[in-house]
Amino acid sequence: MIYDSILDTIGNTPVVKLNHIAPKKQTVFVKVEAFNPMASVKDRLAVAIINAAEKSGDLKPGQTVIEATSGNTGIALAMVCAAKGHPFVATMVETFSVERRKIMKALGAKVILTPASERGSGMVRRAEELASKNGWFLSRQFENEANPRYHRNTTGPEILKDFADRDLNFFVSGWGTGGTMTGAGEIIKLARPETQIVVAEPENAALLSGKEWTPHKIQGWTPDFIPRVLKKEVADRFVPVSDDESIEVAQKLAKEEGIFTGISGGATLAACFKTAEVAPENSTFCVMLPDTGERYLSSPLFEQISEDSDEDWLSCV
Numbered sequence: 433m434i435y436d437s438i439l440d441t442i443g444n445t446p447v448v449k450l451n452h453i454a455p456k457k458q459t460v461f462v463k464v465e466a467f468n469p470m471a472s473v474k475d476r477l478a479v480a481i482i483n484a485a486e487k488s489g490d491l492k493p494g495q496t497v498i499e500a501t502s503g504n505t506g507i508a509l510a511m512v513c514a515a516k517g518h519p520f521v522a523t524m525v526e527t528f529s530v531e532r533r534k535i536m537k538a539l540g541a542k543v544i545l546t547p548a549s550e551r552g553s554g555m556v557r558r559a560e561e562l563a564s565k566n567g568w569f570l571s572r573q574f575e576n577e578a579n580p581r582y583h584r585n586t587t588g589p590e591i592l593k594d595f596a597d598r599d600l601n602f603f604v605s606g607w608g609t610g611g612t613m614t615g616a617g618e619i620i621k622l623a624r625p626e627t628q629i630v631v632a633e634p635e636n637a638a639l640l641s642g643k644e645w646t647p648h649k650i651q652g653w654t655p656d657f658i659p660r661v662l663k664k665e666v667a668d669r670f671v672p673v674s675d676d677e678s679i680e681v682a683q684k685l686a687k688e689e690g691i692f693t694g695i696s697g698g699a700t701l702a703a704c705f706k707t708a709e710v711a712p713e714n715s716t717f718c719v720m721l722p723d724t725g726e727r728y729l730s731s732p733l734f735e736q737i738s739e740d741s742d743e744d745w746l747s748c749v
Protein backbone atom coordinates (compact mmCIF):
# COMPACT_ATOMS: atom_id res chain seq x y z
CA MET A 433 0.00 0.00 0.00
CA ILE A 434 1.44 3.39 -1.00
CA TYR A 435 0.80 6.58 1.02
CA ASP A 436 1.67 10.19 0.20
CA SER A 437 2.65 10.94 3.81
CA ILE A 438 3.15 9.11 7.11
CA LEU A 439 0.14 11.12 8.32
CA ASP A 440 -2.14 9.20 5.97
CA THR A 441 -1.40 6.00 7.91
CA ILE A 442 -3.09 7.28 11.09
CA GLY A 443 -6.27 5.48 12.21
CA ASN A 444 -8.14 2.45 10.84
CA THR A 445 -6.52 0.36 13.55
CA PRO A 446 -7.34 -3.35 13.81
CA VAL A 447 -9.87 -4.85 16.22
CA VAL A 448 -8.67 -8.23 17.54
CA LYS A 449 -10.56 -10.97 19.41
CA LEU A 450 -9.10 -12.32 22.66
CA ASN A 451 -8.85 -16.11 22.40
CA HIS A 452 -7.35 -17.10 25.77
CA ILE A 453 -7.88 -14.63 28.60
CA ALA A 454 -11.44 -13.36 28.02
CA PRO A 455 -13.92 -14.28 30.80
CA LYS A 456 -15.95 -17.45 30.09
CA LYS A 457 -19.12 -16.90 28.05
CA GLN A 458 -18.11 -13.34 27.12
CA THR A 459 -16.60 -12.08 23.86
CA VAL A 460 -13.87 -9.45 24.10
CA PHE A 461 -12.33 -7.52 21.21
CA VAL A 462 -9.50 -5.03 21.62
CA LYS A 463 -8.87 -2.04 19.34
CA VAL A 464 -5.10 -1.93 19.00
CA GLU A 465 -4.05 1.71 18.71
CA ALA A 466 -0.38 0.66 18.70
CA PHE A 467 -0.87 0.18 14.94
CA ASN A 468 -0.76 3.98 14.50
CA PRO A 469 2.60 5.25 13.10
CA MET A 470 3.95 6.40 16.48
CA ALA A 471 2.15 3.54 18.20
CA SER A 472 -0.55 5.33 20.21
CA VAL A 473 -4.10 6.68 20.01
CA LYS A 474 -2.61 10.18 20.37
CA ASP A 475 -1.54 10.23 16.71
CA ARG A 476 -5.21 10.91 15.97
CA LEU A 477 -5.41 13.91 18.30
CA ALA A 478 -2.11 15.35 17.02
CA VAL A 479 -3.02 15.31 13.32
CA ALA A 480 -6.52 16.60 14.17
CA ILE A 481 -5.25 19.59 16.16
CA ILE A 482 -2.50 20.58 13.72
CA ASN A 483 -4.75 20.25 10.64
CA ALA A 484 -7.52 22.30 12.30
CA ALA A 485 -5.08 25.04 13.42
CA GLU A 486 -3.49 25.28 9.97
CA LYS A 487 -6.92 25.55 8.39
CA SER A 488 -8.14 28.26 10.79
CA GLY A 489 -4.89 30.23 10.42
CA ASP A 490 -4.06 29.94 14.16
CA LEU A 491 -0.89 28.04 13.16
CA LYS A 492 1.27 29.65 10.49
CA PRO A 493 3.73 27.77 8.23
CA GLY A 494 6.93 27.03 10.16
CA GLN A 495 5.51 28.33 13.48
CA THR A 496 6.61 26.49 16.66
CA VAL A 497 4.07 24.25 18.39
CA ILE A 498 4.15 23.61 22.17
CA GLU A 499 2.15 21.21 24.35
CA ALA A 500 1.99 19.87 27.89
CA THR A 501 2.04 16.11 27.52
CA SER A 502 2.38 12.88 29.47
CA GLY A 503 4.37 11.58 26.52
CA ASN A 504 2.23 9.97 23.87
CA THR A 505 0.76 13.29 22.76
CA GLY A 506 4.26 14.74 22.61
CA ILE A 507 5.50 11.84 20.51
CA ALA A 508 2.51 12.14 18.19
CA LEU A 509 2.88 15.93 17.86
CA ALA A 510 6.62 15.56 17.30
CA MET A 511 5.89 13.17 14.40
CA VAL A 512 3.15 15.36 12.89
CA CYS A 513 5.25 18.54 13.27
CA ALA A 514 8.31 16.82 11.71
CA ALA A 515 6.17 15.74 8.74
CA LYS A 516 4.70 19.25 8.34
CA GLY A 517 7.79 21.39 9.07
CA HIS A 518 6.85 22.92 12.46
CA PRO A 519 9.41 22.98 15.33
CA PHE A 520 7.92 21.30 18.44
CA VAL A 521 8.46 21.79 22.20
CA ALA A 522 6.99 19.49 24.90
CA THR A 523 6.62 20.21 28.62
CA MET A 524 6.38 17.01 30.63
CA VAL A 525 6.31 15.88 34.29
CA GLU A 526 9.72 14.42 35.18
CA THR A 527 8.22 11.08 36.34
CA PHE A 528 7.03 9.93 32.90
CA SER A 529 9.11 7.21 31.23
CA VAL A 530 12.51 7.96 29.72
CA GLU A 531 11.61 6.18 26.46
CA ARG A 532 9.00 8.87 25.79
CA ARG A 533 11.46 11.75 26.15
CA LYS A 534 14.03 10.09 23.93
CA ILE A 535 11.56 9.30 21.14
CA MET A 536 10.37 12.93 21.08
CA LYS A 537 13.94 14.19 20.86
CA ALA A 538 14.72 11.68 18.09
CA LEU A 539 11.82 13.22 16.15
CA GLY A 540 13.48 16.63 16.50
CA ALA A 541 11.50 17.96 19.49
CA LYS A 542 12.75 19.82 22.57
CA VAL A 543 11.61 18.47 25.96
CA ILE A 544 11.24 20.66 29.09
CA LEU A 545 10.73 18.66 32.32
CA THR A 546 8.55 19.98 35.17
CA PRO A 547 8.70 18.89 38.86
CA ALA A 548 6.61 15.87 39.96
CA SER A 549 5.37 17.91 42.94
CA GLU A 550 3.55 20.25 40.53
CA ARG A 551 1.65 17.31 38.95
CA GLY A 552 -0.15 17.54 35.58
CA SER A 553 -1.23 21.13 36.13
CA GLY A 554 2.45 22.19 36.54
CA MET A 555 3.35 21.07 33.02
CA VAL A 556 0.24 22.80 31.62
CA ARG A 557 1.20 26.08 33.36
CA ARG A 558 4.76 25.91 32.00
CA ALA A 559 3.53 25.34 28.43
CA GLU A 560 1.17 28.33 28.74
CA GLU A 561 3.98 30.57 30.00
CA LEU A 562 6.37 29.55 27.21
CA ALA A 563 3.69 29.90 24.50
CA SER A 564 2.73 33.43 25.52
CA LYS A 565 6.36 34.54 26.03
CA ASN A 566 7.55 33.25 22.61
CA GLY A 567 4.42 33.49 20.44
CA TRP A 568 4.24 29.71 19.98
CA PHE A 569 1.06 27.81 19.11
CA LEU A 570 -0.23 25.98 22.19
CA SER A 571 -2.19 22.94 21.03
CA ARG A 572 -4.21 22.58 24.28
CA GLN A 573 -5.14 18.90 23.99
CA PHE A 574 -7.31 19.12 27.13
CA GLU A 575 -9.48 21.95 25.72
CA ASN A 576 -9.21 21.70 21.94
CA GLU A 577 -12.51 20.58 20.38
CA ALA A 578 -10.57 19.19 17.37
CA ASN A 579 -9.59 16.34 19.73
CA PRO A 580 -13.04 14.78 20.47
CA ARG A 581 -14.24 15.84 16.99
CA TYR A 582 -11.58 13.63 15.36
CA HIS A 583 -12.67 10.67 17.52
CA ARG A 584 -16.27 11.37 16.48
CA ASN A 585 -15.17 11.29 12.83
CA THR A 586 -12.69 8.37 12.94
CA THR A 587 -12.49 6.13 16.04
CA GLY A 588 -16.26 5.98 16.56
CA PRO A 589 -17.18 5.28 12.90
CA GLU A 590 -14.36 2.70 12.59
CA ILE A 591 -15.87 0.77 15.51
CA LEU A 592 -19.42 1.08 14.13
CA LYS A 593 -18.26 -0.26 10.77
CA ASP A 594 -16.34 -3.18 12.31
CA PHE A 595 -19.27 -4.17 14.52
CA ALA A 596 -21.97 -3.50 11.91
CA ASP A 597 -23.00 -7.18 11.78
CA ARG A 598 -22.32 -8.00 15.42
CA ASP A 599 -23.55 -7.25 18.90
CA LEU A 600 -21.75 -4.46 20.70
CA ASN A 601 -22.93 -4.40 24.30
CA PHE A 602 -20.04 -2.51 25.91
CA PHE A 603 -17.46 0.02 24.70
CA VAL A 604 -14.68 0.42 27.27
CA SER A 605 -12.18 3.31 27.42
CA GLY A 606 -10.12 5.15 30.00
CA TRP A 607 -9.51 8.89 29.93
CA GLY A 608 -6.54 11.24 29.73
CA THR A 609 -7.97 14.23 27.92
CA GLY A 610 -11.31 12.44 27.57
CA GLY A 611 -11.14 12.84 23.76
CA THR A 612 -11.53 9.13 23.02
CA MET A 613 -14.35 8.36 25.46
CA THR A 614 -16.24 11.55 24.61
CA GLY A 615 -15.88 11.50 20.80
CA ALA A 616 -16.04 7.76 20.12
CA GLY A 617 -18.55 7.23 22.95
CA GLU A 618 -20.93 9.92 21.64
CA ILE A 619 -21.03 8.54 18.12
CA ILE A 620 -21.41 4.90 19.21
CA LYS A 621 -24.23 5.94 21.55
CA LEU A 622 -25.93 7.88 18.78
CA ALA A 623 -25.89 4.97 16.33
CA ARG A 624 -26.37 2.17 18.87
CA PRO A 625 -28.14 3.46 21.98
CA GLU A 626 -28.11 -0.07 23.44
CA THR A 627 -24.30 -0.01 23.75
CA GLN A 628 -23.10 0.90 27.25
CA ILE A 629 -20.13 3.25 27.47
CA VAL A 630 -17.86 2.08 30.28
CA VAL A 631 -15.26 4.57 31.50
CA ALA A 632 -12.32 3.26 33.48
CA GLU A 633 -10.41 5.38 36.01
CA PRO A 634 -7.47 4.82 38.38
CA GLU A 635 -8.73 3.71 41.81
CA ASN A 636 -6.31 6.28 43.30
CA ALA A 637 -7.66 9.14 41.20
CA ALA A 638 -11.29 8.34 40.33
CA LEU A 639 -12.23 11.99 39.70
CA LEU A 640 -15.36 11.23 37.64
CA SER A 641 -16.59 8.99 40.46
CA GLY A 642 -16.20 11.98 42.80
CA LYS A 643 -13.00 10.83 44.54
CA GLU A 644 -9.85 12.83 45.30
CA TRP A 645 -6.83 12.72 42.95
CA THR A 646 -3.76 10.95 44.36
CA PRO A 647 -0.70 9.75 42.35
CA HIS A 648 -1.20 6.63 40.22
CA LYS A 649 0.93 4.55 37.85
CA ILE A 650 -1.41 4.52 34.85
CA GLN A 651 0.59 6.85 32.60
CA GLY A 652 -1.53 8.87 30.20
CA TRP A 653 -4.65 8.56 32.35
CA THR A 654 -6.44 11.02 34.61
CA PRO A 655 -4.54 14.24 35.31
CA ASP A 656 -5.40 16.06 38.54
CA PHE A 657 -8.27 17.94 36.86
CA ILE A 658 -11.29 17.15 34.67
CA PRO A 659 -10.48 18.39 31.13
CA ARG A 660 -12.82 20.73 29.29
CA VAL A 661 -13.28 18.37 26.30
CA LEU A 662 -14.50 15.53 28.53
CA LYS A 663 -18.27 15.03 28.61
CA LYS A 664 -19.02 12.96 31.67
CA GLU A 665 -22.63 12.34 30.60
CA VAL A 666 -21.46 10.14 27.69
CA ALA A 667 -20.55 7.42 30.23
CA ASP A 668 -23.06 4.86 31.47
CA ARG A 669 -20.77 3.52 34.17
CA PHE A 670 -17.43 4.29 35.81
CA VAL A 671 -15.13 1.45 36.81
CA PRO A 672 -12.14 2.05 39.12
CA VAL A 673 -9.02 -0.09 38.59
CA SER A 674 -5.86 -0.35 40.67
CA ASP A 675 -2.25 0.07 39.47
CA ASP A 676 -1.49 -3.59 40.29
CA GLU A 677 -4.53 -4.93 38.40
CA SER A 678 -3.60 -2.84 35.36
CA ILE A 679 -0.02 -4.11 35.32
CA GLU A 680 -1.09 -7.72 35.89
CA VAL A 681 -3.60 -7.67 33.02
CA ALA A 682 -1.17 -5.97 30.59
CA GLN A 683 1.47 -8.62 31.40
CA LYS A 684 -1.07 -11.44 30.89
CA LEU A 685 -2.22 -9.94 27.59
CA ALA A 686 1.37 -9.95 26.32
CA LYS A 687 2.18 -13.49 27.52
CA GLU A 688 -1.08 -15.24 26.73
CA GLU A 689 -2.43 -13.39 23.68
CA GLY A 690 0.76 -11.89 22.17
CA ILE A 691 -0.77 -8.40 22.36
CA PHE A 692 1.73 -5.85 23.66
CA THR A 693 0.13 -2.83 25.32
CA GLY A 694 0.93 -0.26 28.01
CA ILE A 695 -0.32 0.11 31.59
CA SER A 696 -3.44 1.99 30.46
CA GLY A 697 -4.32 -0.81 28.01
CA GLY A 698 -4.06 -3.30 30.88
CA ALA A 699 -6.17 -0.95 32.99
CA THR A 700 -8.90 -0.66 30.35
CA LEU A 701 -8.99 -4.43 29.89
CA ALA A 702 -9.10 -4.89 33.69
CA ALA A 703 -12.18 -2.62 33.73
CA CYS A 704 -13.71 -4.78 30.98
CA PHE A 705 -13.11 -7.97 33.02
CA LYS A 706 -14.73 -6.37 36.09
CA THR A 707 -17.74 -5.30 34.02
CA ALA A 708 -17.95 -8.81 32.49
CA GLU A 709 -18.50 -10.25 35.98
CA VAL A 710 -21.81 -8.38 36.31
CA ALA A 711 -22.81 -8.30 32.61
CA PRO A 712 -25.29 -10.77 31.08
CA GLU A 713 -23.67 -13.90 29.59
CA ASN A 714 -22.67 -13.73 25.91
CA SER A 715 -22.04 -9.98 25.97
CA THR A 716 -19.64 -8.46 23.43
CA PHE A 717 -17.04 -5.89 24.50
CA CYS A 718 -14.87 -3.51 22.46
CA VAL A 719 -11.91 -2.32 24.55
CA MET A 720 -9.51 0.51 23.61
CA LEU A 721 -5.80 -0.34 23.96
CA PRO A 722 -4.20 3.14 23.71
CA ASP A 723 -0.53 2.30 23.11
CA THR A 724 2.34 -0.18 22.88
CA GLY A 725 4.13 -1.97 25.73
CA GLU A 726 7.48 -0.90 24.26
CA ARG A 727 6.97 2.52 25.81
CA TYR A 728 7.11 0.97 29.31
CA LEU A 729 10.30 -1.12 29.38
CA SER A 730 11.70 1.07 32.20
CA SER A 731 8.36 1.42 34.03
CA PRO A 732 6.81 -0.82 36.72
CA LEU A 733 5.12 -2.76 33.89
CA PHE A 734 8.30 -4.39 32.58
CA GLU A 735 11.19 -3.17 34.78
CA GLN A 736 11.36 -6.62 36.47
CA ILE A 737 12.18 -8.31 33.15
CA SER A 738 15.88 -9.16 33.13
CA GLU A 739 18.13 -8.42 30.17
CA ASP A 740 20.41 -11.37 31.02
CA SER A 741 20.86 -14.54 28.99
CA ASP A 742 18.45 -17.34 29.86
CA GLU A 743 21.34 -19.85 29.81
CA ASP A 744 20.46 -21.24 33.30
CA TRP A 745 16.95 -21.97 32.17
CA LEU A 746 18.34 -24.22 29.38
CA SER A 747 19.68 -26.70 31.94
CA CYS A 748 16.15 -27.19 33.36
CA VAL A 749 14.39 -28.02 30.09
Ligand SMILES: Cc1ncc(COP(=O)(O)O)c(C=O)c1O
Pocket residue numbers: 472473474502504505606607608609610611612613651652653694696697722723
Ligand atom coordinates in the same frame (compact mmCIF):
# COMPACT_ATOMS: atom_id res chain seq x y z
C1 LIG B 1 -1.23 5.78 27.37
C2 LIG B 1 -2.54 6.50 27.25
N1 LIG B 1 -3.67 5.89 27.55
C3 LIG B 1 -4.86 6.52 27.45
C4 LIG B 1 -4.99 7.82 27.07
C5 LIG B 1 -6.34 8.49 27.03
O1 LIG B 1 -6.75 9.06 25.84
P1 LIG B 1 -7.63 10.39 25.77
O2 LIG B 1 -6.69 11.55 25.89
O3 LIG B 1 -8.30 10.34 24.43
O4 LIG B 1 -8.60 10.41 26.90
C6 LIG B 1 -3.83 8.46 26.79
C7 LIG B 1 -3.86 9.84 26.55
O5 LIG B 1 -3.55 10.67 27.38
C8 LIG B 1 -2.57 7.81 26.87
O6 LIG B 1 -1.42 8.43 26.58
